[in-house]
Amino acid sequence: MAHNSLEPRDSFSSKFGVIAAAAGSAIGLGNIWRFPYILGENGGGAFLLVYLVFIIAIGVPVMMSEFVIGRNAQRNPVGAFKKIRPGKPWYLVGLLGVVSAFIILAFYTVVAGWTLEYLVQSVIWLVSPSKYGFSSMDTAELRNFFTDQFHNFQHGSWRPVIWFGVIMIFTGLIVISGVKDGIEKYAKILMPLLLVLLIVLVIRALTLDGARQGVVFLFKPDFSLIKTSTVLEALGQAFFSLSIGMGTLITYGSYIPRKENLGSTALNVALADTFIAVIAGLAIFPAVFAFNISPDAGPDLVYITLPVIFSKMTAGMVWAFIFFLLLCFAAVTSTISVLEVIVAYFSEELKMKRRNATILAMISVGFLGLLCTFSWNVLSDFRIMGKTVFGLFNASPDILLPLGGLFIVVFVGWIMQKKVVKEELSSNGIYKVRFMNVFIFLVKFVAPLAIAIVFLNGLGILRL
Numbered sequence: 001m002a003h004n005s006l007e008p009r010d011s012f013s014s015k016f017g018v019i020a021a022a023a024g025s026a027i028g029l030g031n032i033w034r035f036p037y038i039l040g041e042n043g044g045g046a047f048l049l050v051y052l053v054f055i056i057a058i059g060v061p062v063m064m065s066e067f068v069i070g071r072n073a074q075r076n077p078v079g080a081f082k083k084i085r086p087g088k089p090w091y092l093v094g095l096l097g098v099v100s101a102f103i104i105l106a107f108y109t110v111v112a113g114w115t116l117e118y119l120v121q122s123v124i125w126l127v128s129p130s131k132y133g134f135s136s137m138d139t140a141e142l143r144n145f146f147t148d149q150f151h152n153f154q155h156g157s158w159r160p161v162i163w164f165g166v167i168m169i170f171t172g173l174i175v176i177s178g179v180k181d182g183i184e185k186y187a188k189i190l191m192p193l194l195l196v197l198l199i200v201l202v203i204r205a206l207t208l209d210g211a212r213q214g215v216v217f218l219f220k221p222d223f224s225l226i227k228t229s230t231v232l233e234a235l236g237q238a239f240f241s242l243s244i245g246m247g248t249l250i251t252y253g254s255y256i257p258r259k260e261n262l263g264s265t266a267l268n269v270a271l272a273d274t275f276i277a278v279i280a281g282l283a284i285f286p287a288v289f290a291f292n293i294s295p296d297a298g299p300d301l302v303y304i305t306l307p308v309i310f311s312k313m314t315a316g317m318v319w320a321f322i323f324f325l326l327l328c329f330a331a332v333t334s335t336i337s338v339l340e341v342i343v344a345y346f347s348e349e350l351k352m353k354r355r356n357a358t359i360l361a362m363i364s365v366g367f368l369g370l371l372c373t374f375s376w377n378v379l380s381d382f383r384i385m386g387k388t389v390f391g392l393f394n395a396s397p398d399i400l401l402p403l404g405g406l407f408i409v410v411f412v413g414w415i416m417q418k419k420v421v422k423e424e425l426s427s428n429g430i431y432k433v434r435f436m437n438v439f440i441f442l443v444k445f446v447a448p449l450a451i452a453i454v455f456l457n458g459l460g461i462l463r464l
């Protein structure tokens with residue numbers, strides 16, 4: 001599917017396709033891996049409440065802004081700013097997004113690759129319960145497996161590199177197939193499947209003895225646990241989880257047919273994303289409490305704590321398999337959305353064929369990803385600002401996304417003509433825009449201010 005100016009621009013084909021693709025981008029490791037551990041570290045229910053407020057008051061307006069820019073311009077993020085505000089440096093916001101896409105895709109694909117290792121481990125366990133897999137490992141052994149055996153090339157383990165490559169190639173193949181025949185098609189299959197698998201897991205978790213405590217932890221807000229850092233982490237997580245702040249949804253917005261309602265699309269996507277995060281919590285915390293494991297295990301929660309839980313469950317390998325399979329699906333519908341930003345940029349701005357653009361993007365992200373996987377071995381002593389390459393990349397969304405998001409809402413709130421914004425939100429008059437003034441107030445004042453606070457905090461300039 002080469003794209004050139006003679007061909008009509010590729011687009012999504014249906015309302016369900018639009019929502020599946022955008023929700024596919026939003027729902028990912030951020031919901032199932034990141035959300036539970038951050039919530040666990042921040043006291044549970046209270047975090048959830050703050051998070052929900054941010055999703056509605058900031059997340060949805062930013063998402064709508066990205067859709068408005070993308071659909072109005074019918075371009076990749078760089079081209080979109082160039083088209084709407086020609087001759088002004090606004091296109092740099094798009095460029096920042098493309099750079100962020102390289103960084104996020106590199107570390108995210110590495111984490112997604114770990115999922116494949118665990119998937120294979122569950123199959124090995126399934127086939128040969130007594131000998132292999134993590135069936136018999138306790139927490140310490142799993143930690144050792146995860147950080148030493150799995151990552152240490154001296155043990156002959158190039159597996160993280162291989163798994164990274166597998167996810168990268170899979171992602172690339174879907175993206176090469178195009179927007180409608182690749183991204184939309186796979187999202188429509190994988191997203192419903194993910195929902196079913198997750199519901200199966202939730203039922204399993206909720207029927208464990210002692211599950212109740214996990215539910216209480218998730219839903220009962222203890223306000224004494226809300227700290228400034230909780231508030232700021234909640235906002236960062238909202239950005240990451242909704243895929244906002246780097247032009248992913250500008251790109252997807254440019255593929256949304258003219259007749260679709262952008263406001264309700266954004267609302268549906270935010271709802272789906274939040275719903276999945278909450279039920280991921282419902283799959284994880286009842287199990288965590290049922291087996292007396294600490295909920296604040298941090299980033300290890302999914303990759304070290306959960307396998308221990310699975311190993312204690314009857315038919316644990318089946319649950320492990322289901323869980324890591326769904327994590328893998330969730331990750332891939334997100335990686336394609338990040339890769340698409342780079343591919344759309346290469347093909348439209350640098351006039352490359354879609355296939356060549358994808359291959360070039362994969363090779364360059366592949367190089368960065370390699371540096372990330374080397375963070376546990378070859379490059380473990382190499383530090384930038386005290387962090388390994390992986391550590392640096394993993395921490396960067398907290399700065400890059402709010403910065404991008406800030407410019408995006410300012411652009412829609414202050415720079416774009418209100419008339420044009422309204423035309424997009426009403427799809428040229430098809431829909432009544434009931435909350436126009438609320439939306440304008442949010443993008444002009446509330447969102448920029450709130451984002452600025454997180455951003456300054458992220459840089460350490462403002463310590464609240």
Ligand code: TRP
Pocket residue numbers: 025026027028029030031104239240241242243244245246248334335337338397401
């Ligand atoms: N939102 C995805 C997740 O939760 C990750 C993701 C995809 C993303 N595209 C993005 C994050 C763009 C930030 C920006 O897993």
